[in-house]
Amino acid sequence: MKNRTLPQININRLEQMLSDFAQIGKTDKGGVTRLTLTKVDQQARDLLISISKTAGFKIRIDNFGNIFIRRNGLEDLPVVMTGSHGDSQPRGGRYDGIYGVLAGLEVLLTLNDFNIQTRHPIELVMWTNEEGSRFAPAMMGSAIFTEQLEIETAYKIKDKDGISVKEALEKIGYIGTDKVIGQPIKAVIEAHIEQGPILELNNQTIGIVTGAFGQRWFEVKLTGLAMHAGTTPVNMRQDAILGMAHCIVALNRLALKPSSNDVRLTVGMITASPNSRNVVADEAFFTIDMRHYDADLLADLEIQLRSELTSIADQLNLNINIQRVLSMPAIHFDEQCIDAVRKAVTKNHYASREMISGAGHDACHLSTIAPTSMIFIPCIKGLSHNESEAITTEWCQAGANVLLDTLLILAENGGD
Amino acid sequence: MKNRTLPQININRLEQMLSDFAQIGKTDKGGVTRLTLTKVDQQARDLLISISKTAGFKIRIDNFGNIFIRRNGLEDLPVVMTGSHGDSQPRGGRYDGIYGVLAGLEVLLTLNDFNIQTRHPIELVMWTNEEGSRFAPAMMGSAIFTEQLEIETAYKIKDKDGISVKEALEKIGYIGTDKVIGQPIKAVIEAHIEQGPILELNNQTIGIVTGAFGQRWFEVKLTGLAMHAGTTPVNMRQDAILGMAHCIVALNRLALKPSSNDVRLTVGMITASPNSRNVVADEAFFTIDMRHYDADLLADLEIQLRSELTSIADQLNLNINIQRVLSMPAIHFDEQCIDAVRKAVTKNHYASREMISGAGHDACHLSTIAPTSMIFIPCIKGLSHNESEAITTEWCQAGANVLLDTLLILAENGGD
Numbered sequence: 001m002k003n004r005t006l007p008q009i010n011i012n013r014l015e016q017m018l019s020d021f022a023q024i025g026k027t028d029k030g031g032v033t034r035l036t037l038t039k040v041d042q043q044a045r046d047l048l049i050s051i052s053k054t055a056g057f058k059i060r061i062d063n064f065g066n067i068f069i070r071r072n073g074l075e076d077l078p079v080v081m082t083g084s085h086g087d088s089q090p091r092g093g094r095y096d097g098i099y100g101v102l103a104g105l106e107v108l109l110t111l112n113d114f115n116i117q118t119r120h121p122i123e124l125v126m127w128t129n130e131e132g133s134r135f136a137p138a139m140m141g142s143a144i145f146t147e148q149l150e151i152e153t154a155y156k157i158k159d160k161d162g163i164s165v166k167e168a169l170e171k172i173g174y175i176g177t178d179k180v181i182g183q184p185i186k187a188v189i190e191a192h193i194e195q196g197p198i199l200e201l202n203n204q205t206i207g208i209v210t211g212a213f214g215q216r217w218f219e220v221k222l223t224g225l226a227m228h229a230g231t232t233p234v235n236m237r238q239d240a241i242l243g244m245a246h247c248i249v250a251l252n253r254l255a256l257k258p259s260s261n262d263v264r265l266t267v268g269m270i271t272a273s274p275n276s277r278n279v280v281a282d283e284a285f286f287t288i289d290m291r292h293y294d295a296d297l298l299a300d301l302e303i304q305l306r307s308e309l310t311s312i313a314d315q316l317n318l319n320i321n322i323q324r325v326l327s328m329p330a331i332h333f334d335e336q337c338i339d340a341v342r343k344a345v346t347k348n349h350y351a352s353r354e355m356i357s358g359a360g361h362d363a364c365h366l367s368t369i370a371p372t373s374m375i376f377i378p379c380i381k382g383l384s385h386n387e388s389e390a391i392t393t394e395w396c397q398a399g400a401n402v403l404l405d406t407l408l409i410l411a412e413n414g415g416d
Numbered sequence: 417m418k419n420r421t422l423p424q425i426n427i428n429r430l431e432q433m434l435s436d437f438a439q440i441g442k443t444d445k446g447g448v449t450r451l452t453l454t455k456v457d458q459q460a461r462d463l464l465i466s467i468s469k470t471a472g473f474k475i476r477i478d479n480f481g482n483i484f485i486r487r488n489g490l491e492d493l494p495v496v497m498t499g500s501h502g503d504s505q506p507r508g509g510r511y512d513g514i515y516g517v518l519a520g521l522e523v524l525l526t527l528n529d530f531n532i533q534t535r536h537p538i539e540l541v542m543w544t545n546e547e548g549s550r551f552a553p554a555m556m557g558s559a560i561f562t563e564q565l566e567i568e569t570a571y572k573i574k575d576k577d578g579i580s581v582k583e584a585l586e587k588i589g590y591i592g593t594d595k596v597i598g599q600p601i602k603a604v605i606e607a608h609i610e611q612g613p614i615l616e617l618n619n620q621t622i623g624i625v626t627g628a629f630g631q632r633w634f635e636v637k638l639t640g641l642a643m644h645a646g647t648t649p650v651n652m653r654q655d656a657i658l659g660m661a662h663c664i665v666a667l668n669r670l671a672l673k674p675s676s677n678d679v680r681l682t683v684g685m686i687t688a689s690p691n692s693r694n695v696v697a698d699e700a701f702f703t704i705d706m707r708h709y710d711a712d713l714l715a716d717l718e719i720q721l722r723s724e725l726t727s728i729a730d731q732l733n734l735n736i737n738i739q740r741v742l743s744m745p746a747i748h749f750d751e752q753c754i755d756a757v758r759k760a761v762t763k764n765h766y767a768s769r770e771m772i773s774g775a776g777h778d779a780c781h782l783s784t785i786a787p788t789s790m791i792f793i794p795c796i797k798g799l800s801h802n803e804s805e806a807i808t809t810e811w812c813q814a815g816a817n818v819l820l821d822t823l824l825i826l827a828e829n830g831g832d
Contacts, residue, residue: 196647213646217693229682229705230629230774231612232798234671241683242668248661255650266645267657268693270686277633277684277703287693289645358646381641382648 007114009404011397014106018396021047021086021102022094031387032094036087036129037065037168044086045174048101048126055109057124061176064151065128065169066141068180071108073121073411078184080411081123081370082107082403084192085130085141085362092131093193093389095379100191101126103400107407118411120186127362128174134159135168142362145181146369185370187337187410190363191403192374193391197382198355205398206352207376208341212364213264213291213356214298214330220247220309223319226274226282240284241272243318250308251288254301263301264291264358293330293356330356331364334371337410341373344405350398375402423530425816427809430522434812436463437502437518438510447803448510452503452545453481453584460502461590464517464542471525473540477592480567481544481585482557484596487524489537489827494600496827497539497786498523498819500608501546501557501778508547509609509805511795516607517542519816523823534827536602543778544590550575551584558778561597562785601786603753603826606779607819608790609807613798614771621814622768623792624757628780629680629707629772630714630746636663636725639735642690642698653696657688659734660700666724667704670717679717680707680774709746709772746772747780750787753826757789760821766814791818 024043025034034040045067049059052069060068070079084100104124111118127145132138135157143149155166169175194200199207224238248267255265266289273283288305292298306322313320338354345352355376357364363374377399380390440459441450450456461483465475474486486495500516520540527534543561548554551573559565571582585591610616615623640654664683671681682705689699704721708714722738729736754770761768771792773780779790793815796806 194647195644196649197643197652198647198649201652215646226802227613227798228611228775228800229684230631230680230707230776231610231614231800232680232774233612233614233678234668234681236613236617236798239668239682241686242664245661245664245668245683248658249665252650252655252658252661262649264646264648265650266655266694266696267661268645268688268695268697269691270657270688271691272684272686275685275687278682278705279684280682281684289694291646358648359644360646382643382652384644384647386642 007110007116007404009106009110009397009400010113011393013109014102014400015393015396017102017105018094018099021098025088027091027387029387030094031091031389032088033090033092034088035090035134036131037134037165037172039172041087042172042174045126048105051105055112057108060178060180061174062178062180063175064141064144064154065174065176066145067126069124071111071122073118074414075119077120078186079121079123080186080407081125081188082190082407083125083127084190085127087129087131089131089133089385091387093384093386095193095389095391096195096384097130099193103191103403106400107404110404117414118408119414120411122407122411130362135165139360139362139365142365146365147181148365148368188363188366188370188372189337189403189406189410190361190374191399192361192376193379193384194376195359195379195382195384199353199376199378200380200382202353203351204353205350205377205395206345206402207355208338208345208352209333209357209374209376210338210354211293211333211356212331212360213293213358214295215326215328216290216298216302216324217326218288219323219325220286220288221321222284222313224282227280229278229280232280237280238317239280240318241281243313243316244270244284244286246312246316247309248286250312251305254304254308260301261292261294261297263297291358295330331367333367333373337371337373340406340409341375341402343409344402347405348398348401350402375399375406423526423532423820425522425526425813425820426529427813429525430518430812430816431809433518433521434510434515437514441504443507443803445803446510447507447805448504449506449508450504451506451550452547453550453581453588455588457503458588458590461542464502464521467521471528473524476594476596477590478594478596479591480557480560480570481590481592482561483542485540487527487538489534490830491535493536494602495537495539496602496823497541497604498606498823499541499543500606501543503545503547505547505549505801507803508801509803511609511805511807512611512800513546515609519607519819522816523820526820533830534824535830536827538823538827546778551581555776555778555781558781562781563597564781564784604779604782604786604788605753605819605822605826606777606790607815608777608792609795609800610792611775611795611798611800615769615792615794616796616798618769619767620769621766621793621811622761622818623771624754624761624768625749625773625790625792626754626770627709627749627772628747628776629709629774630711631742631744632706632714632718632740633742634704635739635741636702636704637737638700638729640698643696645694645696648696654733655696656700656734657697659729659732660686660702662728662732663725664702666728667721670720670724676717677708677710677713679713707774711746747783749783749789753787753789756822756825757791757818759825760818763821764814764817766818791815791822
């Protein structure tokens with residue numbers, strides 16, 4: 001923090017809260033296992049509510065367990081929302097999600113400390129089941145709040161033990177009766193760890209998030225001929241594994257082309273048949289996860305990808321089948337919200353970059369019903385969904401201060 | 417067959433015998449499942465013995481179920497052996513192994529037909545468990561006969577149902593008492609289908625087999641870092657699957673270099689971890705099966721292979737571990753035996769090539785105790801270990817005629 005003028009968040013209190021929540025579901029390697037709607041999720045919810053009650057905030061819980069903690073404004077104007085999720089991956093990190101919740105809570109407490117009034121109310125939300133690890137799909141609470149998923153459908157979704165979302169909500173006592181859907185929202189700002197390596201590698205403390213990548217997922221199957229590894233000369237084969245290797249190298253080359261503009265392209269899953277040491281493979285299967293902000297580029301890359309892979313298959317005398325199995329459009333966050341983040345960063349003199357989220361977040365759903373943006377802070381080595389997930393005190397403080405100033409801009413500081 | 421002078425084998429009888437044996441363990445797609453020491457293997461043994469008895473040959477069975485069918489020579493000289501195996505892969509082909517047995521039997525019957533006497537006795541052998549599908553390792557009967565495997569060790573080997581080799585031998589009644597090991601052997605000639613595509617693609621009918629490839633097998637493990645597919649730019653990854661793809665492409669390029677002299681190099685087995693669509697893989701594993709006749713080249717290729725793969729891993733910031741898990745020297749067959757095959761081919765005017773076996777055969781073991789060579793005939797599209805395995809009448813006849821003339825050279829035609 002350089003040349004900061006008051007108010008500023010209380011980093012000691014924020015770090016203490018992060019440490020207290022990290023005890024709830026703590027793993028032996030310093031991460032957390034806090035799957036949604038479990039006993040430990042309930043404990044995290046209880047602690048959040050306890051702190052918020054003490055501070056005098058108004059607490060509402062909707063019928064999907066989303067928790068809304070409101071600090072009133074001077075006027076009855078549309079609310080400025082912030083927050084994130086409290087659940088984690090199995091053996092996940094202690095910052096993913098909960099950082100955004102507690103940075104928001106710290107902002108509300110700081111406003112109390114400094115007796116700052118805002119024109120608009122500010123509402124902190126802890127969304128139910130962002131991770132989707134126990135109940136798929138992910139980002140469920142925000143999907144229901146933004147009416148992209150029917151609550152009756154979601155209630156019936158079961159975990160691997162056959163327990164439904166509704167049963168789990170009832171068991172931890174978090175099916176609320178407050179109707180929050182439909183309230184006027186002025187803006188939404190979610191703070192989150194980056195979950196990638198870009199900020200740290202560029203020595204930047206804040207990511208001003210301008211949107212989220214569109215995604216196209218593919219499944220590719222190559223078919224050749226199973227032959228004896230000893231008796232078949234290498235130039236007489238129809239080797240499906242070799243074809244797959246050429247495809248993966250070509251896809252990487254495509255992704256690294258300057259014209260591909262930092263597309264995220266991943267082959268993460270591979271299988272082969274018969275998958276035997278001394279048999280030339282007759283079948284190879286792999287997946288492609290391709291993400292970019294630019295819809296036109298994504299469409300163009302799909303054309304290039306299909307053309308390149310088909311040409312490789314032809315050259316190696318293989319059959320190829322390319323199926324697109326998922327297509328999600330890119331999300332463009334709201335220019336005024338982004339600008340509020342920019343101003344908050346400038347005020348605080350933090351090194352920053354504008355960036356696009358490669359991962360999905362609750363803010364992506366919220367952007368469909370309200371002006372939205374996000375604030376990223378770095379995480380060490382970009383590690384996330386990992387017990388080793390870590391942040392520095394400096395990043396922790398910077399993210400919460402930027403959130404504070406952004407919310408003050410959007411909720412309009414009415415004076416102290 | 418062009419300009420052939422008598423004697424020649426009876427192609428109708430040979431094809432009839434091949435057809436009769438193909439009924440034993442026949443599969444619905446025209447192949448056979450005749451695993452070693454099963455009821456159907458017993459039936460094939462019984463039929464072989466029945467035909468041989470009728471023809472007046474002397475039958476011996478050793479304590480591993482290897483069957484020796486002897487046609488006496490004019491003198492008590494070292495024996496000239498031929499034959500192959502009667503067992504098959506599960507859902508295997510109707511020619512793999514049994515062709516060499518029945519071509520040998522047809523030669524003995526032809527010698528009877530033409531009243532030809534040889535100076536040396538000729539002995540047809542059907543070796544037990546060449547495939548190794550039911551009881552590993554493969555080529556077991558010839559390994560025991562050549563004293564490369566202890567019989568007491570082999571007896572104890574069990575199939576997946578817990579039945580031992582000894583129990584299986586007893587059950588089908590083929591533990592013999594004849595001691596054949598140690599008898600003087602002048603030469604061994606095994607006829608076999610090529611199990612590869614080279615002869616057919618070159619319009620050649622006979623392969624004069626000069627040896628068998630040496631083999632080196634490797635296991636390679638690449639280790640990177642698991643990262644989020646959406647948040648990690650492609651140029652900031654340590655992607656183990658990408659590393660594997662580059663390795664497989666480089667290995668193929670190495671195999672196709674003219675200086676690599678038609679090395680057989682196969683990546684047949686691949687796995688990755690976590691093998692998830694939207695996670696950059698932190699681990700990839702693959703196998704390499706590398707075969708060549710030239711021991712120096714094989715050693716040199718191992719050096720090149722290690723250097724190339726290590727360099728790829730370094731460039732992509734991955735750890736690499738390369739383990740050699742198998743090393744078998746090449747086998748050089750006996751020049752006089754090879755020359756006998758050459759002369760027989762020349763006499764018959766068949767299109768031929770000298771070639772090295774990429775697969776292991778009983779003849780490989782026998783070559784360690786006696787002068788040995790092999791005769792290959794083509795199989796359609798090189799398919800083998802496959803129910804579609806097929807040969808033409810022309811090839812079938814050619815192989816048996818070459819075997820006849822080779823055995824006549826080696827056993828020394830004493831006149832008719």
